[in-house]
Amino acid sequence: MEAFTAMHSGKTGLLLVSVCALVLAYKFWRHVHHPLYKFPGPRLAAWTNLPYSYWFLTGRQPFVMLALHEKYGPVVRTSPNELSFNTAASWKDIYGHRPGHGTFTKSDFYDGASFVDRARSVINTKDPAEHGRMRRYLSHAFSERALRGQxxxxxxxVDLFIVKLGDYGKSENGTDLHRWLNMMAFDLTGSLAFGESFDALQNGGAHPSVEFILKAVRHIARLEKPTERPDFLNRILENGDEEEISDVQLAAHASGLLTAGSDTTSTTLSTVFYYLMQHPDWMRKVQHESRTMFDSYEDITALSTQDMPIAKAVCLEAFRLYPPVPLGLSRVVPPGGDTVDGHFVPGGTVVSTNPLAACWSPSNFKNPRDFCPERWLEDWAGDAFEASQPFSLGLRGCVGKNLAWIQINTVIAKVTYKYDLEWINRDMNWHRDSRMYTLWEKPSLMVRVKARAGKVD
Structure with missing residues (x-):
């Protein structure tokens, strides 16, 4: 009996080994015959999503992607069904409109960004037709007429921010400029999107709680009593079909604009001042531009700051060195497949252009890790300027691009016109100390603020 049991156990073990071997052989066969097999990348990433998930959880995903592109080239397989690119051509192929080509739709990644009751906004809707409809009525909120009113x-x-920065920054220990910029952008976007400021600046820079944000969302109810206030929601209602735009839909749009608008703007401005303080020669150039262009603080307006070439070059370089949206915006290749940067990619594959990998590639920019605003003033030969797309591009490019430029230009002009900044925590490194969890988590930027010498209003 024991001999029979042993023999039976041996056959069972052999059968299990054989089955496992067959399964592994089949998986290996599928691996080598996978349509993405030809694309380079980490070996484990071709088998499982675990490496990509781990890179994301560490908060260093943009820098991991940068290293992968430096090792494997302009296209990298980052998971079994996903490719990352870092070229100017890939921006156009994935996100731009190409006549005769299908639309690269948003991936399932955006499902996690739904608002209450699964309401879709212009940020996360995946249906191109629905997105087009939303964008049409939202575009009125960002029109030239609307921006003049706003x-x-x-x-x-912005003026309240300037006052608070001067008040808190004059102490010996200084203040966190990034924190104030974040609160300023949060208040500003809240004011435009929800119709009421969160008063973070007024309350000493205290970040509003989740409950306070939810309270702001409930202000959507004021739409039953239309006001003359020229904010986003009123502009949307003026030009949209009220029967199709529910309160929840409006709240979803406002919430998306709050997240996308406030964080990216404050990130860009923080980066600008970080590099200006790190490079005093460029700080002096920007200060000279603002202090000679405007006779008084009151002369600094959205219109008057449109033509500041030095400040704009600094901003473009800040965008390049520290893309405000660090995550590759994933898209799905349409059925039948299509080409990206000259590579045929099968339908259903998830593709993206990684902003940091594109902006820091020596194939796209000379001295890619150096702060060189002059490249944008002198039009450096060999630089692929279209590899930097901080607002993305195409039909799904940032609808608030013009508004963002107004905020950025106005803040830079007013700060550099009125103040001199002294950087305190010089042991901080903007890139080393940053983490990314969909958006950047940035270190403190401690500064001492002094009123400019000479003429001050």
């Missing part, structure tokens, strides 16, 4: 709302928040 200028006073913007100026009120």
């Amino acid at each position: 200028e006073q709302l913007i100026a009120e928040v």
Whole structure:
């Protein structure tokens, strides 16, 4: 009996080994015959999503992607069904409109960004037709007429920021400039999107709680009593079909604009001042530009700051060195497949252009890790300027691009016109100390603020 049991156990073990061997052989066969097999990348990433998930959880995913592109080249297989690119051509092929080509739709990644009751906004809707409809009525909120009407709302928040920065920054220990910029952008976007500021600046820079944000969302109810306030929601209702735009839909749009608008703007401005303080020669150039262009602080407006070439070059370089949206915006290749940067990619594959890998590639920019605003003023030969796309591009490019430029230009002009900044925590490194969890988590930027010498209003 024991001999029979042993023999039976041996056959069972052999059968299990054989089955496992067959399964592994089949998986290996599928691996080598996978349509993405030809694309380079980490071996484990071709088998499982675990490496990509781990890179994301560490908060260093943009820098991991940068290293992968430096090792494997302009296209990298980052998971079994996903490719990352870092070229200017890939931006156009994935996100731009190409006549005769299908639309690269948003991936399932955006399902996690749904608002209450699964309401879709212009940020996360995947249906191209629905997105087109949303963008049409949202575009009125960002039209030239609407932005002119919103200028006073913007100026009120920016001017309060200027006052608070001067008050808190004059102490010996200084203040966290990034924190104040974040609160300023949060208040400003809240004012425009929800119709009421969160008063983070007024409350000493305290970040509003989740409950306070939810309270702001409930302000959507004020739409039953239309106001003359020139904010986003009123502009949307003026030009949209009220029967199709529910309160929840409006709240979803406002919430998306709050997240996308406030964080990216404050990130860009923090990066600008970080590099200006790190490079005093460029700080002096920007200060000279603002202090000679404007006779008084009151002369600094959205219109008057449109033509500041030195400040704009600094901003473009800040965008390049520290893309405000560090994550590759994933898209799905349409059925039948299509080409990306000259590579045929099967339908259903998830593709993206990684912003940091594109902006830091020596194939796209000379001295890619150096702060060189002059490249944008002198049009450096060999630089692939279209590899830097901080607002993305195409039909799904940032609808608030013009508004973002107004905020950025106005803040830079007013800060450099009125103040001199002294950087305190010089042991901090903007890139080393940053983490990314969909958006950047940035270190403190401690500064001492002094009123400029000479003429001050």
